[in-house]
Amino acid sequence: MFSLDSVGFLITDFNLFYVLSEIANYIYILIILVFLTSFKLLDKDYFIFWAFYLATPLLVNYILFHPSYMGDQEAYVQGVNDFISEGFLSLSGFTSQVLGYQLKISTAILSFVPMVSYLSVTSIGFINKLMVLILLLFLSRKIDQKNLMYFFIVPSFILYSSVGLRDVLIMVSITLFLFSLVERRFLTSLFFALIVIFIKIQLGLGLLISWALMFIIRADISIIRLQIGALIAVAAAILLFGSYGELLNIYRYAFALEDCPGSYYFCTSVDPEALRINSGIGLIWLVISSVPLFLLKPLPWEISGIFQLLTFIEVCVMYYFFYVFVIKSKLYISNTFWIVVTSLAISTALLAVTSFNLGTLSRYRFELLWPYLMVIYFLYIKHESSKEPEAA
Amino acid sequence: MISNFKNPTFIKGFKLFLSVFSESYRVIALSTFTGLIIGFLYSTTLTPLFSVTVVIAPNDMTSSQESSSTSDVIGALLGSRKYNFEGGKLDSFVQVMYSYPTAKILWDQGYDKIFFASSFNEDEGKYLMGEFSFSEKVNAWILGYDVNAANREIGPSNLRPIIRDNLTTKLPRTLDSGRVIMQTTDPAFAGKFIMDALLAADQSLKEEKVSYANSQIDFLNNKLLTVTDIDIRNVLNDSLKMQYMEIAFASSDLPYAIKIVEPPVTSSSIVSPNLEFIYNLFTLLGFLFPVGILFVRKLFNQNSS
Numbered sequence: 001m002f003s004l005d006s007v008g009f010l011i012t013d014f015n016l017f018y019v020l021s022e023i024a025n026y027i028y029i030l031i032i033l034v035f036l037t038s039f040k041l042l043d044k045d046y047f048i049f050w051a052f053y054l055a056t057p058l059l060v061n062y063i064l065f066h067p068s069y070m071g072d073q074e075a076y077v078q079g080v081n082d083f084i085s086e087g088f089l090s091l092s093g094f095t096s097q098v099l100g101y102q103l104k105i106s107t108a109i110l111s112f113v114p115m116v117s118y119l120s121v122t123s124i125g126f127i128n129k130l131m132v133l134i135l136l137l138f139l140s141r142k143i144d145q146k147n148l149m150y151f152f153i154v155p156s157f158i159l160y161s162s163v164g165l166r167d168v169l170i171m172v173s174i175t176l177f178l179f180s181l182v183e184r185r186f187l188t189s190l191f192f193a194l195i196v197i198f199i200k201i202q203l204g205l206g207l208l209i210s211w212a213l214m215f216i217i218r219a220d221i222s223i224i225r226l227q228i229g230a231l232i233a234v235a236a237a238i239l240l241f242g243s244y245g246e247l248l249n250i251y252r253y254a255f256a257l258e259d260c261p262g263s264y265y266f267c268t269s270v271d272p273e274a275l276r277i278n279s280g281i282g283l284i285w286l287v288i289s290s291v292p293l294f295l296l297k298p299l300p301w302e303i304s305g306i307f308q309l310l311t312f313i314e315v316c317v318m319y320y321f322f323y324v325f326v327i328k329s330k331l332y333i334s335n336t337f338w339i340v341v342t343s344l345a346i347s348t349a350l351l352a353v354t355s356f357n358l359g360t361l362s363r364y365r366f367e368l369l370w371p372y373l374m375v376i377y378f379l380y381i382k383h384e385s386s387k388e389p390e391a392a
Numbered sequence: 393m394i395s396n397f398k399n400p401t402f403i404k405g406f407k408l409f410l411s412v413f414s415e416s417y418r419v420i421a422l423s424t425f426t427g428l429i430i431g432f433l434y435s436t437t438l439t440p441l442f443s444v445t446v447v448i449a450p451n452d453m454t455s456s457q458e459s460s461s462t463s464d465v466i467g468a469l470l471g472s473r474k475y476n477f478e479g480g481k482l483d484s485f486v487q488v489m490y491s492y493p494t495a496k497i498l499w500d501q502g503y504d505k506i507f508f509a510s511s512f513n514e515d516e517g518k519y520l521m522g523e524f525s526f527s528e529k530v531n532a533w534i535l536g537y538d539v540n541a542a543n544r545e546i547g548p549s550n551l552r553p554i555i556r557d558n559l560t561t562k563l564p565r566t567l568d569s570g571r572v573i574m575q576t577t578d579p580a581f582a583g584k585f586i587m588d589a590l591l592a593a594d595q596s597l598k599e600e601k602v603s604y605a606n607s608q609i610d611f612l613n614n615k616l617l618t619v620t621d622i623d624i625r626n627v628l629n630d631s632l633k634m635q636y637m638e639i640a641f642a643s644s645d646l647p648y649a650i651k652i653v654e655p656p657v658t659s660s661s662i663v664s665p666n667l668e669f670i671y672n673l674f675t676l677l678g679f680l681f682p683v684g685i686l687f688v689r690k691l692f693n694q695n696s697s
Contacts, residue, residue, distance in 0.1 A: 001676075034684075038690075040405070
């Protein structure tokens with residue numbers, strides 16, 4: 001309703017217009033929540049909790065930290081408004097950019113989410129909250145709402161769903177993909193895999209391979225098929241390195257520059273040749289050596305500051321719950337579980353070899369782990385419920 | 393999900409919410425109108441602002457030390473204007489415009505008197521910040537430091553945020569030119585201020601260039617004293633000539649890093665405040681507030697009944 005096109009400016013400071021515009025966004029989302037609760041699509045008992053939960057964007061930017069702390073937010077609010085005013089013309093030339101196109105596609109999708117005001121970074125935060133609400137609605141049909149709440153109150157999830165970035169879009173798309181995959185929905189899963197490919201190729205590739213394993217190789221009916229499929233994937237990664245290696249090296253270089261003290265333009269300490277991966281075997285070796293660090297960073301002796309400590313604790317807690325859901329219920333005997341794990345492994349490998357900056361690494365790792373934890377919990381519930389009649 | 397729209401709970405809930413409008417339409421209408429009135433009253437307190445715009449472009453006379461291949465790679469990665477070759481020049485220029493040397497030149501041109509006249513302390517003959525605030529005194533007391541140890545003198549560094557806050561730039565991706573814009577109640581002053589800031593930034597770049605070229609000349613002259621090989625001496629002499637040429641360019645009164653494509657132009661009507669936006673926003677809030685409260689109340693009443 002209120003965008004750069006109709007109003008003529010974006011709100012870049014904490015002022016009266018910012019407060020009014022974001023309060024209008026919040027009341028709008030609150031009314032949607034009231035509707036969903038009243039129509040019994042959400043449980044009334046948790047209305048107050050969700051009403052507070054959806055208000056968190058008001059407390060993050062300008063209150064917890066200045067929007068420049070996550071400077072990318074400005075690019076997203078500009079991108080959303082560009083798409084609203086220019087439509088698909090704003091996407092022109094995106095195919096010539098290796099990374100910039102992801103932002104354009106993401107902001108184009110975000111701009112389709114109806115909102116009262118698109119004028120500030122917090123408006124994008126409310127778009128994210130609305131997507132979270134839609135995800136909640138979807139998941140509440142499959143998982144008990146009380147248990148769902150625990151997933152939604154993970155601190156990083158609250159943070160990323162309150163700021164104007166695309167992380168929630170990625171997490172929602174991956175979650176919907178994974179649920180469609182394990183429920184064997186051919187087209188829906190392909191649709192969400194393609195969305196992730198366009199907005200975050202590092203995570204989309206793993207999804208596409210798991211989709212092929214499920215629907216083309218039919219690895220769910222035999223573990224032998226899964227093993228053959230995985231072997232083919234590894235062999236293809238080694239043999240076809242020449243066709244994608246250059247792109248992978250560009251990604252490594254870009255993310256290394258992001259972590260460089262001089263940033264993109266004034267960096268002098270990053271040597272592209274030192275980062276270059278020259279062969280498929282070199283890639284496999286790099287994956288093996290970098291994945292453990294990627295999964296655990298920041299290591300206890302590297303921690304400086306409360307945020308890094310919380311990140312470390314949070315990721316350890318998530319691994320613990322992975323362990324609980326997988327090992328204790330013997331979920332590992334399910335072929336579907338291994339298809340899901342294959343896509344998790346591929347995405348982890350790609351992120352591990354392209355992540356350098358700790359903040360970016362933590363963000364990307366979380367947006368990868370959260371949907372997988374969610375779907376593994378869903379498989380765990382299904383697995384447990386299937387055991388109950390036998391026990392009876 | 394679609395089946396939900398047909399089930400009795402959904403229809404009942406929907407009718408219940410429609411009843412909010414039928415039962416409380418007076419409250420909603422009154423609140424919406426009140427929102428509009430508040431918006432109107434608020435708009436009367438705002439100052440109308442014109443915009444003054446100057447169009448600039450990179451000056452082709454200057455040589456660039458950037459490697460175009462590097463910027464091509466980064467431009468391909470990020471697709472952002474600031475990594476585009478021409479755009480990079482204007483972005484660098486804008487950074488200089490917001491820097492201390494530019495603020496110092498403007499300060500010396502008399503902008504200290506314009507922006508800080510009320511802070512001039514005649515006893516001490518310099519610009520000083522006002523009295524310490526209560527919170528500053530309390531902070532000093534808690535942390536145990538001498539509040540008077542802080543530097544209270546106002547200098548060119550205090551002019552920097554004023555330049556940054558008042559002069560906004562628009563450097564579109566698709567054009568080689570950019571716009572420097574100021575919103576103001578006094579277009580004549582704004583036009584002069586933008587031009588002075590641009591020329592000061594240009595001057596600052598020139599001084600930097602001359603200083604660098606002079607140090608290069610010193611270095612090359614020292615090298616010439618030690619080198620005997622005629623070919624190397626020729627190369628060094630060519631480099632020396634280049635540096636003298638750079639100094640000649642930078643020492644002239646001509647624009648150096650940028651050229652003014654379009655002198656200050658004042659907008660034909662006010663650009664701020666946007667009355668339509670203000671009235672729409674206040675009216676909408678006037679509508680949403682009671683509707684939100686009534687819906688929540690209805691939900692809980694429905695719950696208890």
